[in-house]
Amino acid sequence: MNFELSPEQRDIKKAAREFAEGEFPEVAREYDRREEFPYEIWKKAADLGFIGLFIEEQYGGAGLGFLEYAMVMEEFWRVDPGCGNVLLTAFGSELIQLYGSKHQKEKYLPPIAKGQAIMGTAITEPDAGSDITAIATTALDDGDWYVVNGSKQFVTNGSIADYLAVFCVTNPDAQSRLERFGVILVETSRPGVEATKITGKMGIRASDTAEIRFNEVRVPKQNLIGEQKGKGFYQIMQLFNINRVIAAAQGVGVAQGALEKAIRHTKQRKQFGRPIASFQAIQHKIAQMATLVEAARCLYYKAAYEIDRKRTDPMLSAMAKWLAGEVAVKVTNDALQMHGGYGYIADYDVERFYRDAKIVEIYEGTKEIEKNTIARRILGKI
Numbered sequence: 001m002n003f004e005l006s007p008e009q010r011d012i013k014k015a016a017r018e019f020a021e022g023e024f025p026e027v028a029r030e031y032d033r034r035e036e037f038p039y040e041i042w043k044k045a046a047d048l049g050f051i052g053l054f055i056e057e058q059y060g061g062a063g064l065g066f067l068e069y070a071m072v073m074e075e076f077w078r079v080d081p082g083c084g085n086v087l088l089t090a091f092g093s094e095l096i097q098l099y100g101s102k103h104q105k106e107k108y109l110p111p112i113a114k115g116q117a118i119m120g121t122a123i124t125e126p127d128a129g130s131d132i133t134a135i136a137t138t139a140l141d142d143g144d145w146y147v148v149n150g151s152k153q154f155v156t157n158g159s160i161a162d163y164l165a166v167f168c169v170t171n172p173d174a175q176s177r178l179e180r181f182g183v184i185l186v187e188t189s190r191p192g193v194e195a196t197k198i199t200g201k202m203g204i205r206a207s208d209t210a211e212i213r214f215n216e217v218r219v220p221k222q223n224l225i226g227e228q229k230g231k232g233f234y235q236i237m238q239l240f241n242i243n244r245v246i247a248a249a250q251g252v253g254v255a256q257g258a259l260e261k262a263i264r265h266t267k268q269r270k271q272f273g274r275p276i277a278s279f280q281a282i283q284h285k286i287a288q289m290a291t292l293v294e295a296a297r298c299l300y301y302k303a304a305y306e307i308d309r310k311r312t313d314p315m316l317s318a319m320a321k322w323l324a325g326e327v328a329v330k331v332t333n334d335a336l337q338m339h340g341g342y343g344y345i346a347d348y349d350v351e352r353f354y355r356d357a358k359i360v361e362i363y364e365g366t367k368e369i370e371k372n373t374i375a376r377r378i379l380g381k382i
């Protein structure tokens with residue numbers, strides 16, 4: 001057993017940290033306030049090879065693993081979660097890489113890795129959140145085309161994406177409920193695609209989120225991901241297995257960033273004639289926060305390590321995501337508390353981190369759904 005990062009992994013982490021520390025702090029508060037996507041940061045991140053770094057080299061990516069991707073995500077979220085989500089401009093390209101045709105890989109992956117196009121994945125609908133099998137968006141056959149109708153909710157990058165991987169009902173008459181679905185690549189320039197940006201989010205406000213309507217959108221059949229219809233549910237589950245680990249890295253990043261702010265503040269702030277860090281109540285809190293962050297990091301490292309060795313374990317991904325979400329919410333809350341009244345003011349970044357952390361308990365499967373996945377594996381069918 002070896003807990004050491006390779007020299008290459010250490011270099012990637014360091015480069016990601018330096019980039020985030022150099023680019024985010026000056027602008028993060030403004031992007032959050034304006035709820036604006038940081039295009040400049042996205043472009044620079046792409047130029048340096050951070051976007052879609054799991055995409056194979058022949059398709060323009062860095063050809064790295066999901067562990068390296070997760071590490072970069074942690075470093076970006078450590079400095080600012082909203083800006084850090086520029087990495088999610090590749091969200092959905094995992095599906096193309098795993099299941100796409102050669103033509104799809106050649107057409108859709110290089111622009112993502114080069115920062116020339118943005119992707120998103122549209123699964124959630126107004127009446128289908130945790131239960132993704134309840135989706136109503138259809139992609140029905142019409143000769144060489146699918147005709148897509150329906151609406152999707154809370155799509156990351158929805159109003160800025162060039163193409164979306166859309167989870168649709170493709171086989172409404174399939175015998176098995178789980179074989180009714182397909183994932184279809186839809187260019188947002190196609191007639192009938194209508195995106196409405198969602199504003200007023202609590203956190204990660206620099207990350208774009210939108211509602212999408214598909215009205216009679218005609219898409220060529222070659223845009224189906226995978227060779228056969230009816231495999232979409234399993235493809236989306238694998239996407240979740242991967243991206244729950246990436247979300248876990250986000251939780252660890254925001255918690256680590258908040259912890260460092262708490263350490264700095266408690267060493268500087270004096271009350272009762274001494275730094276508040278000298279009080280044991282504060283010291284124990286810091287010790288607990290650091291321990292939780294380290295435990296959550298170890299778990300996502302392990303889950304990502306397994307994915308990169310083609311031994312994806314849905315339970316481990318769910319554990320990593322659930323723990324990191326709880327740790328993110330708890331640690332940012334504790335860090336804010338240690339800032340007293342200052343923590344409650346937007347001038348102090350810990351206020352934003354506290355708001356940003358909560359999403360980790362919600363997207364890519366809520367914490368309750370993660371626990372369902374874990375319990376189902378442990379207990380089996382009851």
Ligand SMILES: Cc1cc2nc3c(=O)[nH]c(=O)nc-3n(C[C@H](O)[C@H](O)[C@H](O)COP(=O)(O)OP(=O)(O)OC[C@H]3O[C@@H](n4cnc5c(N)ncnc54)[C@H](O)[C@@H]3O)c2cc1C
Binds near residue numbers: 363
């Ligand atoms: C900022 C943001 C970005 C997002 N990005 C995307 C994206 O890019 N693509 C996309 O498709 N979706 C995206 N989502 C949607 C997200 O994945 C869903 O919000 C999430 O899966 C929960 O679905 P819901 O909101 O419909 O809640 P619901 O499913 O209605 O759940 C409500 C509550 O009930 C609980 N619950 C539901 N079922 C069970 C159960 N069986 N057992 C116990 N508790 C249960 C849930 O845990 C939750 O607490 C995003 C959401 C947000 C807020």
